[in-house]
Amino acid sequence: MTAWASVWDGHDRRALRIGLCVIAGVEWCVEAAQVAWQSQDPAHYLPGLRLAPALAAIPGAAWILYALTGVGLVLLALDRHPVAAGSWALGCAAVLSEWQTQVFGSPSRNAFFPGAAILGWVLGSLWADSARPRPSRAVRERFAEAGALGCIAAAYVGSCASKLLAAGAGWADGLQIRALVVQQQPVASWSWLLAWREAIVSSADLASASAVATLVVEGGAFALLLGPRLRLTWAALLVGLHAAILLLCTMPYLEPVALLVLFAIPWPRLQRRAPSRAIDPPQDAIPWGVVALLAAMVAIAWILAPLGWRG
Amino acid sequence: MPRLSTPRLAAWLIFAAYLLAARGIRNAFPFSVFDMYQARGTTTAARVVVLDAQGVAHELDVFTALHCEPPPQLADALRTCGDEHRPLEYVVRDQQQLLESRLAGQPQPTPITIISRAWTFAEAGTTTADCALAQCTASRGRSSP
Numbered sequence: 006m007t008a009w010a011s012v013w014d015g016h017d018r019r020a021l022r023i024g025l026c027v028i029a030g031v032e033w034c035v036e037a038a039q040v041a042w043q044s045q046d047p048a049h050y051l052p053g054l055r056l057a058p059a060l061a062a063i064p065g066a067a068w069i070l071y072a073l074t075g076v077g078l079v080l081l082a083l084d085r086h087p088v089a090a091g092s093w094a095l096g097c098a099a100v101l102s103e104w105q106t107q108v109f110g111s112p113s114r115n116a117f118f119p120g121a122a123i124l125g126w127v128l129g130s131l132w133a134d135s136a137r138p139r140p141s142r143a144v145r146e147r148f149a150e151a152g153a154l155g156c157i158a159a160a161y162v163g164s165c166a167s168k169l170l171a172a173g174a175g176w177a178d179g180l181q182i183r184a185l186v187v188q189q190q191p192v193a194s195w196s197w198l199l200a201w202r203e204a205i206v207s208s209a210d211l212a213s214a215s216a217v218a219t220l221v222v223e224g225g226a227f228a229l230l231l232g233p234r235l236r237l238t239w240a241a242l243l244v245g246l247h248a249a250i251l252l253l254c255t256m257p258y259l260e261p262v263a264l265l266v267l268f269a270i271p272w273p274r275l276q277r278r279a280p281s282r283a284i285d286p287p288q289d290a291i292p293w294g295v296v297a298l299l300a301a302m303v304a305i306a307w308i309l310a311p312l313g314w315r316g
Numbered sequence: 317m318p319r320l321s322t323p324r325l326a327a328w329l330i331f332a333a334y335l336l337a338a339r340g341i342r343n344a345f346p347f348s349v350f351d352m353y354q355a356r357g358t359t360t361a362a363r364v365v366v367l368d369a370q371g372v373a374h375e376l377d378v379f380t381a382l383h384c385e386p387p388p389q390l391a392d393a394l395r396t397c398g399d400e401h402r403p404l405e406y407v408v409r410d411q412q413q414l415l416e417s418r419l420a421g422q423p424q425p426t427p428i429t430i431i432s433r434a435w436t437f438a439e440a441g442t443t444t445a446d447c448a449l450a451q452c453t454a455s456r457g458r459s460s461p
Contacts, residue, residue, distance in 0.1 A: 009323035049413055095346060102345035110406070111352075112343050120346025125330050132326045151323035155330035156346075162331075163338050164350035172356035180357025180437060187361045187435045188404045192375050206435065207442045230327050291325070299333035306347060307340035314343040316351060 009151055012233045012271035015280025018146040024267045026082035029119035032260045033098055036116045037071035040105045053107030060104050073097040091127035095120060112314055118261040125156030135292035154229050157264055161226030179212025189254040202253060222246045240269030360400040362434040364390050364411050369427050376411050380457035381420040388450035393432035397447035400434040424453040
């Protein structure tokens with residue numbers, strides 16, 4: 006297994022860490038605002054189960070939850086107790102997400118992308134921190150970046166796997182894409198956009214080609230883990246996929262786009278910063294405790310499967 | 317001892333753990349299988365749109381004020397228009413909210429028809445079928461993209 010390479014190697018990852026927290030903070034602020042007003046509009050939104058009515062009865066509960074989440078994000082951005090701070094932020098955001106799911110009727114996957122990235126950052130930090138003596142911040146954040154990219158890649162590969170497991174190769178017939186275009190927004194005032202939408206709707210071949218491209222780009226997202234050049238290339242493909250989804254279906258997935266731009270673009274090189282220090286050597290021993298934690302996380306997720314939301 | 321604990325190993329194990337955990341719980345923050353549009357599509361799909369006096373289709377949000385007697389319940393399209401008129405639930409909810417927020421007490425200058433338009437995707441080609449939900453009058457605002 007060859008060494009990990011990142012455009013941030015030899016550079017301070019402060020901007021990466023702060024950027025991740027800002028993206029999460031902005032998205033979860035949007036979610037808190039939506040929950041705050043949707044939970045007060047029972048004419049259009051669901052009353053929810055036990056959690057939603059209990060929280061809705063507390064004045065400003067969505068914003069209190071957001072403030073608590075923000076405490077964790079600020080500490081994480083400052084690199085103060087990153088594992089605890091990130092875990093705290095994820096815990097508070099999980100409550101907000103569950104509330105949003107109960108009120109809206111389905112979870113906001115936009116909020117899941119920064120959540121997954123922070124989970125990966127936390128797990129990567131934990132992995133590095135388990136070494137003795139404790140590694141430098143540079144080493145720890147190298148692992149944190151790797152963990153965050155691991156979760157971002159898994160999100161896309163998981164999306165592809167869902168389609169293939171649910172519909173098999175039949176998903177590639179393009180019917181789902183054609184339906185989404187007309188259900189989301191078939192009308193357009195821009196003539197080129199209207200022509201594009203109508204071409205997808207009327208041409209089975211074009212819709213099928215779009216579906217195949219979607220599966221390939223999502224399923225190939227593991228390339229984000231294969232080095233800076235492939236990372237940049239595949240991030241560009243994923244951003245292109247999101248741009249097409251936005252234009253064809255008016256579905257703005259700005260959070261993953263922001264994360265891809267943050268993690269894949271060689272910002273230190275664009276700023277013409279020379280590496281300030283040599284790349285730290287890898288750690289010697291596999292942290293089996295963290296590996297066991299990952300295995301436990303998977304096992305718990307399967308045990309708690311009945312509690313997960315299913316559409 | 318070989319140097320095995322690289323960030324690459326951590327990245328791949330965390331990747332696998334997230335993927336497997338999400339397959340188990342499906343959707344519980346921050347885990348998700350992102351299964352929003354995983355199903356194979358159906359051969360029909362529908363959406364509520366607005367026809368102007370010339371029969372040109374527009375989005376509802378093009379109109380800034382609407383006067384309908386009585387205001388339509390857009391979700392009724394499935395019941396009143398037939399099985400193929402099945403819009404996305406959250407889309408029609410957003411449209412209903414928009415409609416209610418822009419209802420005007422007085423008649424407006426432009427006659428419009430709010431319809432459910434159903435598309436059928438067949439080998440021979442794509443066809444549409446319109447079903448009127450309400451005759452209204454409206455004032456026109458901005459154009460939608």
